[in-house]
Amino acid sequence: MPDSTLAETLRCSLDNMNTKQEKVSALLSAMDQGREHRPLNGSGLNNTSLDDLSSRVDWMDLARQHGIEEDLVASILNLDSRDTSTHLNFLECGNHDLMASPSRRCRNKATKTCSQCLLVSYCSAGCQKEHWRNHKQDCKHPLRLNDWQPRWVQEQRSPAFMQSGTGSNKQTFHGKDLSLWGNMPAIDILNLNENEGLAASQTRDLALAFVASGDLRNVIRTVNELPENYAGTLKILINDRDQMVQCRNLLLLVALGMIPELNEATEIAIHLWYSLFLPNHWLPEIMKILQSSGLITTDEGLCTLSPGPHSTLNILMDAETKFFFGSTFLLNEPDKLTLGIANNVWSTHMRDPNRVDYIERFYLNLEPSHRLAIDEWRRFGVLYPFDACSNYLNQPNPWLFSHDHELFLSDYSSPKEGWDMNAAFEAGKAHGTTRANLMGCLYFYLKDQLKSFAHRLRTFHIDISLVRYDAVELAKAIKNEAVPGIPRMISFDRIEVSNAVDAMYAGVKPMLEAWGPFLKPKAENEHAAIIGLFMNWPLYVEGARVKDSNAKMEEMTHKFTEQYPEIIPKDIGKDRKAMQKLNAIMMSVLHNTEICHDNSEAFNNYLRGNEAFKACKNAGLKTRTRNTIVPHRIAGTLGSEWNVLPPKLTGEKKYVLMDLQSFTWQERYVEWVKA
Template identity: 30%
Template sequence: MPIKSSRDVKCSVLLSCSNSVICNRRGTLTCSNYCSRQCQEAHWSSHKKYCKHPYNRLDWKPAWITENRSPAFVGGDTQSHFGAHWAPEYLWGNTPAVNCLQLEHNEGVLESVDKDFNLCFAASGDIRNMVMTVNGLPDNYEGHCKILLNDRSDLVSTRNILIFRLSPNDVRKKSFPIRGAGSLSIAQSAVKIFGEPLAMLRATHTLNDSRKAMHDVMLSPHRVDYRDRYLSGLQPSHRLSFLRFRESGVLLHFADHVGSETFQDPNRLLFTASGKWVTMDNANPLSSWDVNEVLKTGQAYGLDHADIYGCLFFHVKAQFTEFARRVEKFHIDIHVSQLDAHVASGLLQKGELNPDLFGINPAFDRIETSNIADYAGIPSILQDWSAVLNRENKHAVVLVYLMNWVMKRPGASFSMMGEGMGLNLKGSTNVKVLLERTSSMLGVNFRTLLGNGDIQRAPTFYNVLENVDVFLDNHKQFQDHLNSEGISNVPKLYKLQLRPRNRIYPKRFGVALGARPDALPSVTKTEFYNIYIIGGCNPGDRYLEFGLSGIH
């Protein structure tokens, strides 16, 4: 989505609709940040569309309730996205951005001021983890930071390159000067990186056509029950913010949407060359960032927490602005490659992936592998990447993220969708405790919910079921999964060990960094909502850190 720059939250209203004079005073009233009652009343004819919207009511109900029918996701259509006739792209991450350095828990902040770092993002997706990691360097950093940013998707790689403000006309170059003493280099030929993406950039579909293509997916009437299931767990104002973002396709704070019509050119890398929207219908940039931090940033800019996507706008802007400042101030070299991660590791081991930058014997202090292990297996990841881990740095680590392990291990999840929908709770004490605890976090009386004669149509029922694994103690099942992956052979084969306590990222969402391996989430109701409901974090996800053997 396009991003419009703004230094502060201004009043929402056009002072005069006849001459389109924009009010530049600071917005202070909670309802969409109006500066005064006068402006609020002047803008009422436009604003009431949202203020009076059904989403903004506490008694809003999903369509399957108001239409007296069963939701589509019960015993019917189970496809995960609308428009399955083309392969969707994953352009926004579905987990909060990670600072892969966490110097205060590893090398030390003061000790790292003049230290050189080599960082590898083996399957980067977007650049958010790289941005957060660079922003985690000391403020007075004087070392040399070299970064490998790799992803096998040509569209993802192209988007990442263009974020650095390169012109598509310059793609024949292999190295580009950037702010500061560093450089940006590219591994592939212009044809390989800019084939399909270049066709997308050159496409001529109109703004109206693009908006319709976006709405056909993101607001598809065929997917209304899936959207409503998500929206039913949100606060009314957040439902409204969600709607406004999907209607406009522009990431702005709610007050500034009065000027969103100034965007007349679609972001063409979000559409195929023929004009189709490329992401899944549940793609949500809010899932890419820590919502607790997003809200703190919004508050610092004077936004009310109700404007959740406005808070996201300011948070992303602040992170990218700081990243740009550091790239200009520090010595940072970034190399972008578009390779399968296995191929990238092979080239590195041969000293053939930009040896001028990484040398013929590369050694990385952090290697972030996303969730490749879900498909390739942990042993394959360690075999590929342990050879290029910096053995001279006792804090060097290979980061592994697991999303799908619960589906492979019986008893790892109490998810009761599908065949488990009619679970008999008699005698299932642990299940009852989990359901009651989850219900409490959601402000739901579970006993009353169970007494609902039509429970399978109750929105709160699905909100509870989708989050019941948050407090599930599945440590034994996880250990069984790791053992089945051959973790016991890791020290012998790769001279690495699984850190007993993580020092980069918590092992599971909702637990503290450095918590014991079997720790369960300990969160407030607000944190629960921010992490799992509007933040969309998956309770089953796990982060692993493999460091050097003998180092604790």
């Protein structure tokens, strides 16, 4: 961008901003844009200093006009280039303030944690003392009070979600509510240890189909669970019918497979996937790769990339999706989707006063610092450790917004719903952070997962085909030899159909009849299976839910409180405030009672009513009565029969599954194999 245009664009942006923090972020973004876009060096940075920029654009004059201190700009201009990096391999000292005079950012390894909140760590007592003025507002935040209660309890009123849905408290939604992030923890669809065997699979060629993939989490978990010395050929088909989902998956695969430096590749992927903002030199780097591949510069919708010496990425993009792909870059570029617009849309979406009761309902049983950690993410939309320096994530992520700048996410979307948070806590500990630093733990966990996946793309023999079809039509396209990299006579070791088997989507009968013929015969692999997820089935079967019957509700509530008596404190008082607190606790009880409900008979009735068993016979399949890949219910035991309830949850597992993540406890996984 020419310097005059850059200055004018920044001036217009600053004119439309109200807060100093927004203006400083815009200034940082413009400084970054003004850099020459040279190839990245080994640390993932270019070599143009901010001092060079100060001679080409009068940053001081712009800052002076908009109330930003000159010495603040001077100190930013003098920052070492490595200070603009967002990469974290370990938790850094929390002592940073780019809006201070002079600005500061300590990048030493954090070794001392605030003993009160356990959210922020420092390299020394000196840094902790210097940062206290900034940190105390978080450390003493009302959400961290042990006796915190939702506003409806404090105000002694009924919460909005229990009212009739009229007036100011009616349920309000914003945005497009597109499922860009998984709401079930990632699974390994092979589970070799319980099936083919790890040692026996070291040289085995495998073919996997993710025919309604959504995001890439199941792909990543499956590849990462292969033996480290895997020497077979892995063929992966990734499909989703949604344009935005295919485009996002393409960008993630390009970042992970084609950005040369692994730290840079994984950092780009994390924030493209889950953050509202990115450093603005990332998208041009990806655009260079896409342009050189011919995907966005030719009329043909097919291109092949090579993530490693033995791997290929075959991309088939129809004309409609290709137009959508290019127009998203164009219509959501920084001068159209500005930092101010993105912040306003996010705030309107995630912090709507009419939705406060719905949000605080989720905070009810969380640990104090987890409440604040999630609230911090809802404020800023960046997946990063709590109070880490995220100022250089300052360009809106175009792949979370529609072309008219509406957010694609629902206000109950959260990165933590798609992953094993117990594993995330362990990863956070290994990288020097605390369990309280919830999003920091998830950041480091994802960094490990994505780095491992990117490494395997470069070293294993992996052939990926990325396409966009209706799930049933995809089977026909394979037979017509229309899917690049997938021969018409292929048979798969695993076919993951996700919740496309739900009645509101393709349905179980069409999916089994379409994909049963593509499952590998028993003679080739007796463990070959189709894996389906049923999430919405209770809506179609009378009596499937506890709340469908008052008698069943009473029975299950009693059973639940007997199994989990610790949920209701024995010392709770009898005044009005105490009763309001008890009502809040009972909401959590009612939310989780389904874990004690054997709904297997109702589920069988649902399958029968949707001709699932007839479809099995037609497709030469049978239903496993004992799953060997993923338990039939959340928290269930692998290998148990369908009517076996999950065992009693305790400790960390209970907290994560009942309080930290959101399940209906009615979700069911089903596996089908050749008859």
